[in-house]
């Protein structure tokens with residue numbers, strides 16, 4: 448039976464899951480491939496660290512050349528994360544004629560064009576299923592399963608940490624900080640968890656989904672991104688009282704004019720909506736396409752074994768290439784002639800909104816806020832305020848009717864500039880019932 452040697456860069460959460468799955472499923476993988484996959488070398492920073500998986504000590508190395516310069520290694524699996532030195536190692540692997548598997552969404556979203564061009568030049572594969580929605584094979588679904596269809600929108604809960612934090616704050620009395628710490632301990636959070644809670648990780652994943660769904664390359668920096676770090680226990684309770692839960696959503700949608708809207712934001716989701724049932728670190732991606740209609744991809748979106756599953760399925764696909772079952776000519780992003788684009792401004796979007804104003808309890812303040820909203824064409828659906836003592840800050844919550852973002856933003860700019868306004872207005876879109 449033929450043998451394929453692979454080199455792993457990184458043996459943390461995902462690397463350990465990958466090694467464990469390769470070992471536990473060794474026999475079934477050999478039968479599927481008619482060949483064996485052997486992890487020959489593994490790059491780490493600290494070889495003395497206790498590991499979740501057992502590898503013979505000589506397999507561990509701190510020298511990337513032991514993998515990148517070894518002609519026997521045909522596939523490099525990058526699981527160290529971050530941009531550098533991951534980018535350098537991936538490009539070196541390709542220039543040395545090695546196929547690449549990675550779960551690094553930051554790398555693919557920011558430097559995919561350069562990496563895919565190098566792979567195409569050398570007719571090598573780059574696979575990155577683990578980069579979006581952990582163990583859910585959603586990239587395969589949009590790349591292969593829906594290759595026959597025309598996708599018009601992708602909307603998802605694609606950051607497990609943010610969903611875990613919001614869900615924990617909703618279902619228990621845990622504080623934001625306690626919930627983030629629990630996500631870090633569980634291995635969901637990025638090495639720098641601000642990537643998760645700022646929405647940046649979700650923007651990376653949305654850029655990759657946009658590329659594979661529409662053949663359009665957008666820069667993560669151009670995606671309007673709001674994190675969950677401003678969501679307070681007060682907002683979660685206020686949403687709950689009105690029949691909603693707060694979820695961090697990422698959406699890319701092709702408008703009828705062909706322009707792409709893309710954003711990441713916490714949003715109020717009706718409790719009956721399919722996204723409201725996505726708990727913990729689970730992810731869900733709802734795809735709208737012309738032929739199939741709505742289809743939903745759901746499952747564990749992060750963690751050692753779920754992400755390891757996606758990485759190993761990529762390793763299988765690459766090994767099939769290496770063993771000559773498939774001659775690959777499709778580019779990794781599945782589209783020839785990818786078009787770069789800048790998402791359209793959000794001003795044209797229309798939705799209901801949740802607003803929480805930070806204004807003092809002074810005579811006439813409600814009228815001033817309401818008339819400013821009205822002057823910009825923003826209609827009020829409902830309004831509540833608590834009534835603290837004289838001149839204390841109100842938590843004035845207003846739910847608007849559907850209105851364009853342009854009108855809403857103009858009204859909020861004016862209200863936030865009132866001499867009495869103590870802090871910028873909290874605002875989140877409200878998702879329509881499904």
Ligand code: NDP
Nearest residue numbers: 457458459460461491492493526527528550551749750754
């Ligand atoms: P970890 O931080 O758990 O592991 C990183 C590994 O890489 C460690 O083994 C570390 O070595 C090694 N490493 C880091 N930098 C270097 C370096 N400069 N040189 C050599 N080795 C290095 O990360 P994760 O496993 O959580 O994540 C890996 C990748 O997978 C990231 O791109 C992440 O975004 C992505 N991902 C993670 C998911 C998750 O649930 N955790 C889910 C989906 C994708 P040492 O052990 O010695 O410190």
Ligand code: HSE
Nearest residue numbers: 606607608635637749
């Ligand atoms: N930090 C990421 C998350 C890991 O929480 O979703 C999975 O990509």
